[in-house]
Structure formats: structure tokens, C-alpha cells
Amino acid sequence: MSKHGMRHAFLILLKRDLLLAVRNRGELVNPLLFYLIVATLFPLGVSPDPQTLATMAAGVLWIAALLATLLSLDNLFRSDFDDGSLELILLSPHPGVVLVLAKVLAHWLVTGMPLLVVTPLLAVLMAVPESARATLWLTLALGTPVLSLVGAIGVALTVGLRRGGALLSLLVLPLYVPVLIFGANAVGAAAAGLPVTGQLYMLGAFLVLALSLAPLATAAALRISID
């Protein structure tokens, strides 16, 4: 059992969550719509002038991505908690870390990935300088998995509370700040023609750190929440 059984459980759980997302289309589309709407409101609300937009584009897109992720986080464990699936997951002889990782990966594929797909479009809309567009996409590609991974810890801690929403934001948003700083800063640097490898390395380091530690913390937090 073993390795093969573990991989099987990982894949089946991943497939299940993707299938659930497809069958609950509303949840699938919500974060994406939110991202699109927030990003399109800025030119209307602030100024359509490309120069003004360009200076704040990176920050706006990053904050929109961050809030879109936050909006979708609660789905990660809520329904499993309510219908008892979470107990099945935690009682599995397979390591909780692996199963949590499958769920977080599914969450990222359903919320983070679509954001990445529409980002090039929004970059044009927000007049991000051409030299910075690839960097914007790359920072989001490195950063959104961190948002899902770190967010999972917060959801796991608050899933047992009736009104965990506000607490979740308070817990998770401060942890998102470093990712936001390096992500938005890299785009600004790229627009100014400066090297961005430093920021990208930092984001990569955040991703590796989150990937190795967040599932452990999430599995432990779930065990506390379900007690």
C-alpha cells in the first residue's frame, strides 16, 4: 500500500475536487469574475489615462488576485467539513499531508490557473508596459500557488467556526503581504528596466517553503478543527 495506494488516493482526491468544481460551476467562475470586475473597475474609477494606469497596474492586479483567492478559500474545506468527508480524509491511513496537497492543488487549478489565463488580457487593459508583462505573469504564476497553500492553513484553522470568514481574512492577509510586496515590486522594476531575478528568486523560495511546510500545518490544523 504503500506508495502506489498513496498516489492513487492523491489522484482520486484531486480528480474528485476538480469534478466537484466542474459540477458547481458557480464556485468555479466566481473568483475569476471577481478578478475581472475589480481590474476593469479601476480604469473607470480612477482614470483611463494609460500613464496613470501603468503606475498602479501591478498593484491592482496583484491585490485583485489576492482577494479573489481569499474569496474562494472557504470552499477548500467547508463542504468537506459539513458533510463528513473531512473525517474520511483524516481517517485515511495515507499521510494527511499528501491528501491536503491534493486538495490545495485542485484549489489552485480551479482558482489560480484561470487568473493566470486572463492576466495577459488584463495587463493590456491596465496598460502594463510591454517589458513588464512577462514579469507580471511570472510573479503571479509563482505567487498564486503560495496564496492557495498559505490560505489553506487559515481555512483549516477556521473551518470549525461558524463565522470564520472575518477571522480568516485577519489570519491570512498578513501572511500574503510578503508575496504581494515582492510580486508587485518585481513588475515595477521590470517596467523601469531593472533586473528582477532577485524578486523572482524570493517568490520561488516562498513557493518552495510553502509547498514543504504549509501542507503539514494544514493537516495539523484540520485535526484540531475536527476534534
Add this chain to the structure above:
Amino acid sequence: MTQAHEAPVQGSALEPILVVADLACFRGDRLLFRDLNFNLGAGRALQVRGPNGCGKTTLLRILCGLTEQESGNIHWCGRARARRDSDYLRDLRYIGHNDGVKLELTPRENLRVAMALEGGADEAALALALARLGLADFMDVACRTLSAGQRRRVGLARLTLGNARLWLLDEPFTALDNAATNAVRALIEEHLDGGGCAVLTSHQPLRIDAGKSASIDLGA
């Protein structure tokens, strides 16, 4: 209201494989039970009885490791059980109040996921398991369209698969009609005859051979 009766299963020639000693549990500040002792041999079932809120579900959750006990020990096959003991978990099948059935998925998909988490089962066995609980005609419709009793059966279909030796069943007969109740009872008997053991909560009389079952009353 707190002292639970001690009810060792008597007359078993076999060594007990589940031994629970001096178990105590609080929920918040409220003492649910303490000094709870029982043991269970292979092929035996234990029915946990008691009024609502006396800690039956909590006892089962402690046995499966979802909830931590205040004090006391649980031994399985002569070994103290740690809370995250994967050998123990492999031997365990827990059916809770909420059976983890996803309404968006079909019974077949639900069972496939549940079995993958517990160790895997092939497709033919899945179909057979569902058929045994009278779901042959509903295997591929969304569980959302099924009745409460049918959903419960989807959760219970796990019982026919795998080779877990210890079954922990929380109100397994809730929402079931007569046919399904009998099917589940037959499953439990089969499991006991095969050398397994079961702890279950139920308000109904178990109607399992008295030689194979015992009961304890919580909060009496």
C-alpha cells in the same frame, strides 16, 4: 449521570482485541463519562446505548482517533494505540453521522473516492457493493436526487469492501427502511462471523445473536 457501567464482554474464549481502560472525556466543561472500561474480542459486537447527549458519538470518535480523550488508554491487538497510527487506521472503518457523501457525485464516484482513501477497490467490487445495498439502479445518478435513506446506503456501502477488522458505526440504521436495515444487519453479522468486531450506537434493539453482542449504557 457520569458514571458508566462496566460491561466486559463475557464468555469469549478469544483474547480481547480491543481493550478500553479508564476512558474519560469532557466536552467543554461537561464530563461525558469517566472510568469507562470494556473489551471486545474477535467476532463480537458492542452496542453503546444511552440518552441523547450522553457521549455515544464522542466515544466512537475517541475510538477512531478524531477526538482526544481526557485520560485512559485504548489497546488494539495488544498494542497501545497512538492517535495517528496508520496500522490502526487501516484496520478501522468508521461510519459517522455524516457519511461523507458528496451530493454532486454519483454513488459510484462517492464510493470510489472513499475506497481510494482507505486503500482502494476495483470497479466490479464497487458495483457489487452498491447493488448489495439496493442501489443497483442508482449507481450513476447524482446523489442530490436520492432520498436520505438512499444517501445513507451510499455511505454504508463501504462496509462491504475492504478488510477492516474494527467497525465503528454511529447510528447505522438511521433513515433506513426495513430492507436496508436487514441488509446492514446481515453485513454486520457476516463481519462478526469473519472474525471482525464492531462498536455501534443505536437506539433500536440490535437483534444480533446474543452470544455475539453485548451492550453498555452511557450516562445511566
